[in-house]
Amino acid sequence: xxxKAPPRVLLGVLLLTLGTSVMALAAxxxxxxxxxxxxxxxxxxxxxxxxxxxxxPATAELLxxxxxxxxxxxxxxxxxxxxxxxxxxELAGEAKDTVVTASRGVVTLDRAGERFQYxxxxxxxELWLVNTGASHLTADLLRYVTGEIASxxx
Amino acid sequence: xxxxxxxxxxxxxxxxxxxxxxxxxxxxxxxxxxxxxxxxxxxxxxRLGYRGLQIGLPIDIVQKYRVxxxxxxxxxxxxxxxxxxxxxxxxxxxAGFLGIxxxxxxxxxxxxxxxxTIAPPASxxxxxxTTNPCPFEMLPFDPKPWNEGAYKPTNNCYAYASxxxxxxxxxxxxxxxxxxxxxxxxxxxxxxxxxxxxxxxVGDCFPxxxxxxxxxxxxxxPGNDYHWYRKHPDCWGHKPGSTDARNVDSSGAIIAxxxxxxxxxxxxxxxxxxxxxxxxxxx
Numbered sequence: 001x002x003x004k005a006p007p008r009v010l011l012g013v014l015l016l017t018l019g020t021s022v023m024a025l026a027a028x029x030x031x032x033x034x035x036x037x038x039x040x041x042x043x044x045x046x047x048x049x050x051x052x053x054x055x056x057p058a059t060a061e062l063l064x065x066x067x068x069x070x071x072x073x074x075x076x077x078x079x080x081x082x083x084x085x086x087x088x089x090e091l092a093g094e095a096k097d098t099v100v101t102a103s104r105g106v107v108t109l110d111r112a113g114e115r116f117q118y119x120x121x122x123x124x125x126e127l128w129l130v131n132t133g134a135s136h137l138t139a140d141l142l143r144y145v146t147g148e149i150a151s152x153x154x
Numbered sequence: 155x156x157x158x159x160x161x162x163x164x165x166x167x168x169x170x171x172x173x174x175x176x177x178x179x180x181x182x183x184x185x186x187x188x189x190x191x192x193x194x195x196x197x198x199x200x201r202l203g204y205r206g207l208q209i210g211l212p213i214d215i216v217q218k219y220r221v222x223x224x225x226x227x228x229x230x231x232x233x234x235x236x237x238x239x240x241x242x243x244x245x246x247x248x249a250g251f252l253g254i255x256x257x258x259x260x261x262x263x264x265x266x267x268x269x270x271t272i273a274p275p276a277s278x279x280x281x282x283x284t285t286n287p288c289p290f291e292m293l294p295f296d297p298k299p300w301n302e303g304a305y306k307p308t309n310n311c312y313a314y315a316s317x318x319x320x321x322x323x324x325x326x327x328x329x330x331x332x333x334x335x336x337x338x339x340x341x342x343x344x345x346x347x348x349x350x351x352x353x354x355x356v357g358d359c360f361p362x363x364x365x366x367x368x369x370x371x372x373x374x375x376p377g378n379d380y381h382w383y384r385k386h387p388d389c390w391g392h393k394p395g396s397t398d399a400r401n402v403d404s405s406g407a408i409i410a411x412x413x414x415x416x417x418x419x420x421x422x423x424x425x426x427x428x429x430x431x432x433x434x435x436x437x
Contacts (some may be wrong), residue, residue: 080397083418
């Protein structure tokens with residue numbers, strides 16, 4: 001299955017399931033198909049960052065939520081200090097090499113050298129993605145990260 | 155009288171069996187200073203550097219003054235301890251012929267440590283804000299090589315602090331280079347792992363053959379993570395995880411003092427250490 005990306009970057013979402021794959025299709029967004037994803041919480045300095053896998057239904061929900069976001073004209077700011085920085089999902093399957101990163105109210109989708117940016121109002125997409133790791137993170141760390149997100153809505 | 159100076163973290167503390175006449179004079183000095191009254195039940199401070207005195211008293215003094223044969227005198231009151239050591243220096247200096255020359259050197263070392271604790275040298279000067287009496291080198295702050303794409307993702311704070319830039323398969327961890335990673339996220343465990351890799355506590359000097367010797371600072375995010383800073387000539391540098399190396403803190407201020415800078419959730423300042431050229435850093 002090809003991963004052709006229309007040149008335009010905007011809105012419209014359609015979620016399809018083909019076999020074991022999940023496809024997010026939008027007229028103005030790149031076509032993304034993925035059956036799973038690996039999420040990484042960029043939060044530590046010394047230790048390896050926490051990672052966990054998303055199931056197929058969770059990956060489908062990720063793509064549905066991604067498709068519902070509006071294109072952003074604001075460039076994502078790189079927040080790279082001590083403590084929580086971002087949450088990232090690396091898609092597997094046909095969408096391999098596609099990375100979705102949420103941070104500070106902007107979601108970026110990087111694929112094959114192309115970058116698409118979306119507005120994450122209230123950081124709800126980011127919060128949802130972090131919470132998919134609830135069973136993999138300590139309660140203290142989860143509380144810290146969600147608290148950081150809630151305290152800085154943009 | 156047996157005198158121990160609690161100053162080291164990794165090595166055994168230095169201790170001396172004082173000649174009778176010197177021991178009696180030292181005890182009277184301590185007794186007159188009033189510090190003996192503060193011996194119970196205050197614990198020794200947990201900081202690096204000078205933490206206090208431990209004294210084993212001969213039976214005649216125990217009976218005469220009705221004191222415990224073992225006295226712990228924690229360095230809670232820095233100024234009083236400084237005054238005590240200055241007087242002690244005056245006594246010990248002229249007792250070198252009794253075989254306690256080394257004690258005199260340590261007394262001078264403690265005086266130096268206490269003076270720096272009370273009045274740290276100006277920010278940016280060698281040894282600023284630390285009580286490190288050992289020589290070390292400060293390499294210029296040069297983040298560019300650390301931020302190259304091939305190195306940035308896996309060179310973390312430990313690699314940066316150790317000045318060991320390499321293409322690691324993942325973030326290097328204290329202790330892996332010597333075969334056993336830290337077992338908990340306490341400052342003591344992470345520092346112990348770094349020591350197994352070759353690091354020393356401040357005050358435990360490296361020879362010149364280990365230059366460049368890095369002065370580093372270890373901070374802890376309790377239960378979650380650790381972070382290191384490295385001293386440069388005019389600032390402290392660090393590299394938070396896979397991000398860029400930089401010399402500013404979480405508020406964007408140039409780091410003059412890692413104890414006081416904005417460290418985000420890394421709220422516990424564990425202390426300073428020295429890292430030698432031969433530090434074993436591995437992922």
